[in-house]
Amino acid sequence: MTATTMRALVVEALAPDFAGCAVREVATPAPGPGEVLVRVRAASVNFPDLLMTRGEYQFKPPLPFTPGLDLAGEVAALGEGVTGLQVGEAVVGGARLGGFAEYAVLPAEGLRPKPARLSFAQGAAYGAAYLTAYVALVRRARLEPGEWVLVHGAAGGVGLAAVDLAKALGARVIAASASDDKLAAIQALYDVDAVVNVTDGFREPVKAITGGRGADVIYDPVGGDVFDESVRCIAFDGRLLVIGFTSGRIPTVSVNMPLIKGFSVMGVRAGEYGRQFPEKGRQNAQAVWRMADEGMISPHVHAEVPLDRWREAFGLLSERKVVGKAVITP
DSSP states (O other): OOOSEEEEEEOSSSOOGTTEEEEEEEEEEOOOTTTTEEEEEEEOOOOOHHHTTTTTOOOOOOOOOOSEEEEEEEEEEEEETTOOTTOOEEEEEOOOOOOOOOOOEEEGEEEEEEOOOOOHHHHHHHHHHHHHHHHIIIIIIIOTTTTTEEEEETTTTHHHHHHHHHHTTTTTTEEEEEEHHHHHHHHHHOOOOOOOOOOTOHHHHHHTTTTTTTTEEEEESSSSHHHHHHHHHEEEEEEEEEETTTTTTTOOOOTHHHHHTOOEEEEOOHHHHHHHSSHHHHHHHHHHHHHHHTTSEEEEEOEEEEGGGGGHHHHHHOOOOSSSSSEEEO
């Protein structure tokens, strides 16, 4: 029987340094029609989770709320009208809120069976990151086998997913980071074609690696100076993918640069893509989970942290110490 109360990480006030967050005992939610109550076994930490604690993300839920986008767990109860799932079944899925708790209610349509190849932690680390990478590389960039892909922030969750997916799609991958240790870890995990430390600039190394042409596709979740220099090492007819701005600065580009160099700047919002094109959104989700089922791609979990130590998990991400994903285990 499901307990009437549960522990959850609750954002009670919007504040810097996660000062408005605390683990509280709250009522266990009940699933409504079309919803499922999930016993959470793992929930990954994403940058939007951190931004929401300060009110700096585009989605601004009313206070109080429990963050947590991606989770994996077991079905605890079914709401009215839900079919195709069974109590006790291992599932993965996500919503905008709710993952950092012992139980979470999610729409049934947002859940799917956990791939047997993945642990609960890997299942939680997978969805948003790989869906973002898929929409970016497949839907937006239309990546072709053999093309050069430069992945910035390659040690982060969305960056490492792009590295893994690009390799699976037959691209040649350059992983970029400011840490030699992280680059060595990426090389060991995914056998990338080249690595570049961006500390002293990366334009000339990327040009040299690609035989002077530049990268066909650049995947940029960093923004700021990284975007500025990317403009100068992208190939003609290249695609510069804007994923986010973890550097803190939103860059701009003079339009004469894409005109002269013949490249495109493409924004990537995987969730919004699915909302605008529901059928393609379903196809995207089916594709990434099929690849997981078949063992074509494999998420890397950097650390699994208990709910009581949530601040440690948040810090791994905010302080750029993570290779892959940090996961909270309620």
